[in-house]
Amino acid sequence: MERGEKVHWADVIAEELIATGRKQVVATGISPSGPIHIGNLREVITADAIYRALRDRGAEDARLIYVADTFDPLRRVYPFLPDSYAEYVGSPISTIPDPEGCCKNYAEHFLQPFLESLDELEIEIEVYRADLMYAKGDYDEAILKALRMRDRIASIIDEVTGKVTSHDWSPFNPICKRCGRLTTTTVTDFDPQQMRAGYICQCGEEGEVPIRGGGKLTWRVDWPARWEILGVTAEPFGKDHASAGSSYDSGIRLSKEIYNYEPPYPIPFEHVLLKGKGSMSSSKGVAITVSEMLSCIPPEILKYIMIRVKPEKHIELDPALPLLNLIDEYERLDPASDRSKELSATEKSLRIDIPFRHIINIVQIAGFDAEKALEVIKRGGYKLDDLEIIDRYSAYARSWLERFAPQSLRFELQEDVPPEASEIPQNVREGLNELADFLTQADLDAEMVHQEIYAIATRLGIKPKELFAGIYLALLGRRSGPRAGWFLVSLDREFVIERFRAITT
Ligand SMILES: [Zn+2]
Ligand SMILES: [Zn+2]
Structure with a gap:
């Protein structure tokens, strides 16, 4: 692969995996014990990138699996649960009722939206539910072995953790x-x-x-048992599992010494941090869920955010303006020379030649109406006439504006003369009247209107800044807005002229 740059981390890992000669099973495992956030998602996206890299290298029989830890006990009453859930602490989440009553059980309630998101991300993954694996007998042999070798397992765990398991401990x-x-x-x-x-x-x-x-292996034993049961050869996991004395450390030894199985290639990954708030955590309420994020940006962008960063580096996510910049950065990349983009691509990826920052303005001018947005786009000089694309991007923009946009980027075109227009001084009103005269001409583009605003300001001896403020006050009821030249040509011409006249008379 001649790309004239460093080999992508996913390709490096895929090469090493192929060199082992094993049939590759890349595994992920996330407990659906609460809303699954984009920090958790890093695990699956990392695994998917490696899986894609394996397939690109001809490993046709490679598999990508997700074991949903539906048999994990509820650890505590999380802030998003009613107090009455105290009685379920310690019970498997597959046996607890759905807190909102809509799904079969607690685990499914948080699993379902996540699986839908994976669909949207076009991550094709084989899903296993831990409670069903236990019920089907997949774990029978592993449990019997663990019960028989209880003492040996206890001493391995003691050696790894430096603690002493109690005399009545059982795997x-x-x-x-x-x-x-x-x-x-x-x-x-x-x-x-x-x-x-x-x-x-x-x-x-x-x-x-x-x-x-009728029961479950304790986590430190469950994990290596699962490697052997499912033939796992590679697994990304949060770095918390990777520190000295961690469950991966004991997992390696239990895998080799109890289950006679070569442990998987570890891919520890760092946290996803939320700008100004630290590590994402559903239980602390500091998190953006996967479905929430996918309502604001296309799926390929969410993948790209994770894939362009090496797993061992943390990702700091700022969902305000920097997120929009990432979307535009992605659009400019050539997938033939950018492996991260190639690995992030989805079948449904849409190409759109309008910067996302601009879409934000267009949909607000159009009042989030796709047909109107189409007119705004045409008047603004862009070539895009696909209503489906506009609809989809309009929905992203709306969701982003509601959740993450800074106040300065939100505006609303005023149907009637807004009360704030009374702040416009007399000489600026005259300027708006002259601008209305200018706008009666045909074939104006954004640059011509922009130049004329300066020319009028100079002629009337007013500061350009004041004239700009007048334009925005008249149309938006505030002193700032999108770039004026483009803004004015994007609007219905008669509407603008009428508004400026209404203010000057
Ligand atoms: Zn009991
Ligand atoms: Zn539900």
């Missing part, structure tokens, strides 16, 4: 039949023939559960 956590928790039970014995495990629970219950579906 398997039964789900209590009375209280529904799996964080409060202790295994008392197990019967590999009957495939059952006895337990006692802090709630006072004593009983037994089937090994298949």
